[in-house]
Amino acid sequence: xxxxxxxxxxxxxxxxxxxxLLILDGLGGLPLKGKTALEVAHTPxxxxxxxxxxxxxxxxxxxxxxxxxxxAHLSLFGYDPxxxxxxxxILEALGVGMEVEKGDLTARGNFCxxxxxxxxxxxxxxxxxxxxxxxxxxxxxxxxEIDGIRIAFTSGKEHRFVxxxxxxxxSEQVTDTDPHIINRGILKSTSTIDDExxxxxxxxxxxxxxxxxxxxxxxxxxxxxxxLRGISGYPEIPQFPLIYRLKAxxxxxxxxxxxxxxxxxxxxxxxxxxxxxxxxxxxxxxxDYDYFYIHIKKVDSYGEDGNFDSKVKEIEEVDRLVPRIMxxxxxxxxxxxxxxxPATYKAHSWHPVPLxxxxxxxxxxxxxxxxxxxxxxxxIGRIPALYLTSLLLAHSERLDKFGA
Amino acid sequence: xxxxxxxxxxxxxxxxxxxxLLILDGLGGLPLKGKTALEVAHTPxxxxxxxxxxxxxxxxxxxxxxxxxxxAHLSLFGYDPxxxxxxxxILEALGVGMEVEKGDLTARGNFCxxxxxxxxxxxxxxxxxxxxxxxxxxxxxxxxEIDGIRIAFTSGKEHRFVxxxxxxxxSEQVTDTDPHIINRGILKSTSTIDDExxxxxxxxxxxxxxxxxxxxxxxxxxxxxxxLRGISGYPEIPQFPLIYRLKAxxxxxxxxxxxxxxxxxxxxxxxxxxxxxxxxxxxxxxxDYDYFYIHIKKVDSYGEDGNFDSKVKEIEEVDRLVPRIMxxxxxxxxxxxxxxxPATYKAHSWHPVPLxxxxxxxxxxxxxxxxxxxxxxxxIGRIPALYLTSLLLAHSERLDKFGA
Numbered sequence: 127x128x129x130x131x132x133x134x135x136x137x138x139x140x141x142x143x144x145x146x147l148l149i150l151d152g153l154g155g156l157p158l159k160g161k162t163a164l165e166v167a168h169t170p171x172x173x174x175x176x177x178x179x180x181x182x183x184x185x186x187x188x189x190x191x192x193x194x195x196x197x198a199h200l201s202l203f204g205y206d207p208x209x210x211x212x213x214x215x216i217l218e219a220l221g222v223g224m225e226v227e228k229g230d231l232t233a234r235g236n237f238c239x240x241x242x243x244x245x246x247x248x249x250x251x252x253x254x255x256x257x258x259x260x261x262x263x264x265x266x267x268x269x270x271e272i273d274g275i276r277i278a279f280t281s282g283k284e285h286r287f288v289x290x291x292x293x294x295x296x297s298e299q300v301t302d303t304d305p306h307i308i309n310r311g312i313l314k315s316t317s318t319i320d321d322e323x324x325x326x327x328x329x330x331x332x333x334x335x336x337x338x339x340x341x342x343x344x345x346x347x348x349x350x351x352x353x354l355r356g357i358s359g360y361p362e363i364p365q366f367p368l369i370y371r372l373k374a375x376x377x378x379x380x381x382x383x384x385x386x387x388x389x390x391x392x393x394x395x396x397x398x399x400x401x402x403x404x405x406x407x408x409x410x411x412x413x414d415y416d417y418f419y420i421h422i423k424k425v426d427s428y429g430e431d432g433n434f435d436s437k438v439k440e441i442e443e444v445d446r447l448v449p450r451i452m453x454x455x456x457x458x459x460x461x462x463x464x465x466x467x468p469a470t471y472k473a474h475s476w477h478p479v480p481l482x483x484x485x486x487x488x489x490x491x492x493x494x495x496x497x498x499x500x501x502x503x504x505x506i507g508r509i510p511a512l513y514l515t516s517l518l519l520a521h522s523e524r525l526d527k528f529g530a
Numbered sequence: 531x532x533x534x535x536x537x538x539x540x541x542x543x544x545x546x547x548x549x550x551l552l553i554l555d556g557l558g559g560l561p562l563k564g565k566t567a568l569e570v571a572h573t574p575x576x577x578x579x580x581x582x583x584x585x586x587x588x589x590x591x592x593x594x595x596x597x598x599x600x601x602a603h604l605s606l607f608g609y610d611p612x613x614x615x616x617x618x619x620i621l622e623a624l625g626v627g628m629e630v631e632k633g634d635l636t637a638r639g640n641f642c643x644x645x646x647x648x649x650x651x652x653x654x655x656x657x658x659x660x661x662x663x664x665x666x667x668x669x670x671x672x673x674x675e676i677d678g679i680r681i682a683f684t685s686g687k688e689h690r691f692v693x694x695x696x697x698x699x700x701s702e703q704v705t706d707t708d709p710h711i712i713n714r715g716i717l718k719s720t721s722t723i724d725d726e727x728x729x730x731x732x733x734x735x736x737x738x739x740x741x742x743x744x745x746x747x748x749x750x751x752x753x754x755x756x757x758l759r760g761i762s763g764y765p766e767i768p769q770f771p772l773i774y775r776l777k778a779x780x781x782x783x784x785x786x787x788x789x790x791x792x793x794x795x796x797x798x799x800x801x802x803x804x805x806x807x808x809x810x811x812x813x814x815x816x817x818d819y820d821y822f823y824i825h826i827k828k829v830d831s832y833g834e835d836g837n838f839d840s841k842v843k844e845i846e847e848v849d850r851l852v853p854r855i856m857x858x859x860x861x862x863x864x865x866x867x868x869x870x871x872p873a874t875y876k877a878h879s880w881h882p883v884p885l886x887x888x889x890x891x892x893x894x895x896x897x898x899x900x901x902x903x904x905x906x907x908x909x910i911g912r913i914p915a916l917y918l919t920s921l922l923l924a925h926s927e928r929l930d931k932f933g934a
Contacts, residue, residue, distance in 0.1 A: 127532055157894050187932055188534060189913050190920030191541075197933035207933065208532060217934045356934075471891060474931055476924040478911075498893055499909065508911030 129206045130516045131369060133528060140371050143457035143522040146408070146418045149202065150444060151195070152426025153463025154479040154498060155437070156470045163429075163437040163469060164480065165497045169445035171452075172461060172482065173495035180488040181496065182506025183478035184514060186465045192476040198464035199386055203366060203419075204515030212389070213298065213358020219288045220385025224280045226360055231291040231298060231327065234356040237261065237342075237349035238285075243311050248304070249285040250349040257347055262287055268341045272330050289354065291330065296359065297323035303335055304353035312351055331357070365391030370519060375411055377404045378421035387419060405447050412454050420451075429467030430474075437469050452484075458521045459484045460514070461496070478508055485521035533610045534920045535773060537932055544775050547861035547926040550812070550822045553606065554848060555599070556830025557867025558883040558902060560874045562838050567873060568884065569901040571845040575852035576865060576886065577899035584892040585900065586910025587882035588918060590869045596880040602868035603790055607770060607823075608919030616793070617702065617762020623692045624789025628684045630764055635695040635702060635731065638760040639683075641665065641746075641753035642716075649712050653689040654753040661751055666691055672745045676734050693758065695734065700763065701727035707739055708757035716755055735761070769795030774923060779815055781808045782825035791823060809851045816858050824855075833871030834878075841873050862889045862925045864918070865900070882912055889925035 155162035185191075186198040187207050196217045197207035215232035226232060237258065239247040262281045269277050275293035282288060299319045303312050315331040317324030331354060338352045367374050368391065376387035376394045384394045393415070395407050404420050411418070422444055428437040451459060466477040480501040493500035502508075519525050559566035590597040590605050591612070600621045601611035619636035630636060641662065643651040666685045673681050679697035686692060703723045707716050719735040721728030735758060742756045771778050772795065780791035780798045788798045797819070799811050805826055812822050826848055832841035855863060870881040884905040897904040906912075913921075923929050 156891060160894065162893070183911060188532060188537065188920060189910075189917040190534075190922075190924040190929070191537060192924065192929060192931050194931050194933035208537065211933065214934050221934075468891075475891070476921070476929070477891075477893065499896060502893075502895075502909040502911065503907060508913070 127206070127510050127512055129209065130204055130513060131364065134204070134516060134519070134525070135369060137526040137528055138369070138371050138519065139524055139526055141416070141522060141524045143524060144412070144416055144418075145372070145458040145518050145522050146420065146451055146456045146460070147202070147518065148420045148422070148451065148459070148461045150422045150425040150441065150461070150463050152429040152465060152467025152474065154466025154468070154475070154477050155429065156468035156475070156477065158434050158470055162498050163434055164441055165499065167438045167441040167445070169441060169496060171445050171448035175448070175459070175484050176482050176491060176496035176500065177493055178490060179482065179484040180506050181491045181493055181501045181504035182481050183501050183504070183508040184462060184481045184511040185478050185508065186511045189478070190476050192474050193465050194474070195382060195464060196386060198511070199383065201511040202462070202464055202514055203390060204370070204512060205363065206512060210361070210363055212361050212386070214356025215288065215358040216360065217382070217386075218282065218356065219280070219290060221382040222280045222282050222288050223381035224278070224288055224290055226290060226385070228360045229292070229296065231296040231357060231359050233289045233354040235287045235289055236285050236304065236353045237287070238351045238353050239348055240312065240351045245305060245308050245310060245312060245351070245353070248308060248353060252284045253347065253349060255281065255283050258282070258284065258287065261342065261345065261347060261349060264345060265338060265341055269334065269337050272333050272337070273326070275330055277334060285349070289334075295323045295326060297321060297327045298357055298359040299324040300328045300331060300357055302355040302357065303331060304355040312353060315354070361389060363389060367391050370417070370515065371524070372417040373415045374417040374419065375415040376419045377407050378419070378423070379404065380421070380423045383421045383423075392419065401443060401447060405450050408451065409454065425463070426467045429469050430472060432469050432472040434469035457485060458518050460518055462514070479511070481506060481514070483517065483521060487521050533613060534608055534917060535768065538608070538920060538923070538929070539773060541930040541932055542773070542775050542923065543928055543930055545820070545926060545928040547928060548816070548820055548822075549776070549862040549922050549926050550824065550855055550860045550864070551606070551922065552824045552826070552855065552863070552865045554826045554829040554845065554865070554867050556833040556869060556871025556878065558870025558872070558879070558881050559833065559841070560872035560879070560881065562874055566902050567838055567841040568845055569903065571842045571849070573845060573849035573900060575849050579852070579863070579888050580886050580895060580900035580904065581897055582894060583886065583888040584910050585884065585886050585895045585897055585905045585908035587905050587908070587912040588866060588885045588915040589882050589912065590915045593882070594880050596878050597869050598878070599786060599868060600790060602915070603787065605915040606866070606868055606918055607794060608774070608916060609767070610916060614765070614767055616765050616790070618760025619692065619762040620765065621786070622686065622760065623684070623694060625786040626684045626686050626692050627785035628682070628692055628694055630694060630789070632764045633696070633700065635700040635761060635763050637693045637758040639691045639693055640708065640757045641689045641691070642755045642757050643752055644716065644755045647715050649709060649714060649716060649755070649757070652708070652712060652757060656688045657751065657753065659685065659687050662686070662688065662691065665746065665749065665751060665753060668749060669742060669745055673738065673741050676737050676741070677730070679734055681738060689753070693738075695731075699727045699730060701725060701731045702761055702763045703728040704732045704735060704761055706759040706761065707735060708759040716757060719758070765793060767793060771795050774821070774919065775928070776821040777819045778821040778823065779819040780823045780825075781811050782823070782827070783808065784825070784827045787825045787827075796823065805847060805851060809854050812855065813858065829867070830871045833873050834876060836873050836876040838873035862887065862922050864888070864922055866918070883915070885910060885918070887921065887925060891925050
């Protein structure tokens with residue numbers, strides 16, 4: 127695959143057209159009794175758009191590769207997910223809704239149990255989220271700063287948490303303290319380059335690890351240590367509004383998607399809680415933006431839960447909102463997912479994702495509806511998700527010719 | 531195209547699932563009276579699997595590129611055939627069934643005719659294979675060793691042969707002696723880098739060329755010289771069982787396919803002579819391996835011969851063996867070819883190759899059977915063969931998610 131940014135930077139132009147990208151997270155599925163959730167769902171609005179416009183399938187990364195939400199979304203926005211890898215720490219921080227900014231360092235943490243200086247349980251028996259919150263509260267009280275660097279813990283689920291380091295001179299060129307297997311000691315973080323900031327950061331991480339052990343040992347819960355990994359800073363990534371010359375609004379109910387689009391430089395709506403409200407924000411903001419990313423989370427959640435019927439109903443609910451999107455006549459309206467999450471598989475999967483593009487410049491797919499099987503016969507064929515943004519820009523007449 | 535190995539190395543995991551890859555060499559065809567050999571063949575078993583599972587088309591290298599068997603197979607095994615080029619000498623050595631090991635050097639040779647120190651026929655009038663064998667017998671008797679390096683000749687067809695050099699300090703950084711056009715002298719091999727081994731190797735090749743001329747001039751046949759090209763050693767190539775964490779068995783009746791899979795580190799069955807026997811070996815070895823490569827040669831051979839009807843019959847014979855493969859319930863069963871060999875074209879061709887994947891995690895293609903035209907409508911679409919291995923690993927649940 128060729129990085130489309132290498133071409134687009136020379137041919138993107140301004141315009142007054144509008145693009146709406148509606149992402150049903152985990153949209154693609156697998157058949158249950160012969161039909162996928164999307165095939166079972168009654169979706170007259172999407173079906174009509176599909177038959178009269180362009181449809182196809184997209185691969186989030188490569189055929190066979192199941193993506194996490196981070197790489198899958200980068201691809202949807204035209205960023206090569208292999209070239210632009212966002213650190214685990216920063217993604218987790220975004221996922222728990224932690225506010226991060228340039229210069230911060232983040233790490234994914236586990237509460238663990240050690241015995242005789244050896245890790246015997248990397249997840250501390252998967253303690254409850256309630257216990258986790260209690261421990262994090264105490265850690266935040268007891269460890270506020272090390273060597274001038276401010277420390278903040280935020281709880282995740284069960285044994286998981288995120289740490290944010292804030293202050294001058296931090297570096298992500300340091301190693302994990304998580305040994306990744308049991309019966310080893312907690313590792314000392316070391317710098318991976320000969321650099322003062324990296325050495326200072328490694329020292330802070332090691333001191334933090336000791337202090338956290340001390341605090342935890344004083345509490346009446348199983349965890350007596352912490353393991354850190356995915357230590358990563360705020361990434362340097364080309365800014366979406368600049369590279370595509372699009373005033374972009376991100377409308378999502380979950381922190382992870384808000385955080386990711388914030389990294390890309392989009393304006394992010396923070397006070398929105400339902401699909402209905404998402405469409406309401408779109409309507410209110412319509413005149414102020416060129417590009418709208420609208421993210422529907424629950425299609426994926428029901429897939430992960432193995433709840434086929436609820437996935438069907440969620441898709442149907444989204445279909446009922448489609449006329450409100452179309453009513454404002456955006457120049458380009460695209461509907462797809464970031465990846466597949468079949469309810470029968472109960473996890474993200476590698477299967478390609480249905481794509482629908484409506485604009486004044488589409489061919490007519492002639493398919494009978496919007497589904498995995500119909501999109502497989504579509505006029506777009508099967509393409510990398512990485513090329514979706516180029517297509518949306520083209521359909522919105524925001525690209526010049528390449529070459530004379 | 532992205533090299534999938536760059537991603538897979540981080541996400542491949544162990545499993546207890548089984549993968550069967552059945553390769554009908556040269557499977558793809560072109561229509562004769564409106565139908566291809568695969569379309570004419572009565573293949574109820576493959577048709578049923580195709581309609582209930584996933585089908586599509588694969589490109590061995592790139593659209594329009596006709597591959598040799600080497601690159602075509604590398605691609606099927608997930609090795610970028612442009613990045614991993616196996617030298618002509620080593621491929622020819624494998625093709626004639628010559629045993630090679632690390633440190634050996636191999637070269638493809640032609641018997642030629644020279645006059646006044648100039649090559650006037652690069653193929654010595656395409657002498658018969660019988661004469662070739664006679665000459666090779668004599669060369670092996672007369673030239674056993676040069677400068678401590680053992681020399682072995684093996685006959686190919688007509689004017690073709692292979693040489694193997696075995697001993698310490700050989701280098702493939704040397705030039706051909708074959709001028710590639712007539713009316714030039716036999717070239718002196720020279721080293722292409724400033725290196726003692728390469729200089730020594732070039733000297734040995736030049737002395738061998740002289741001695742071979744001397745031997746041939748004493749015989750009563752037209753050839754009076756040899757031309758060497760594709761001088762290549764045993765390649766450094768990532769080992770299939772290590773990179774994919776698969777215990778892999780190669781079941782093939784022809785030396786070339788055995789040799790190639792041996793280079794990749796698969797276990798190779800050496801005593802198998804028919805399609806039936808191949809399936810028997812698969813059955814006997816089922817519990818001992820994770821991955822079975824089963825290679826059916828004759829589909830390609832009949833294509834090369836222009837024997838449309840025999841290609842049909844061979845495909846039908848394979849179809850009758852399919853229930854025996856399925857009876858052991860492998861988790862993933864894939865059927866495809868390494869390239870197309872249309873009987874009307876009598877040669878390898880560039881046309882994409884039908885692909886069928888059966889697993890518990892496929893969509894339902896809904897096509898009417900296994901053929902070029904039905905696969906073109908399939909749910910997999912048209913993908914590079916390079917991504918097939920990633921897909922098989924995904925379907926066998928042997929890949930973790932890429933990114934968080």
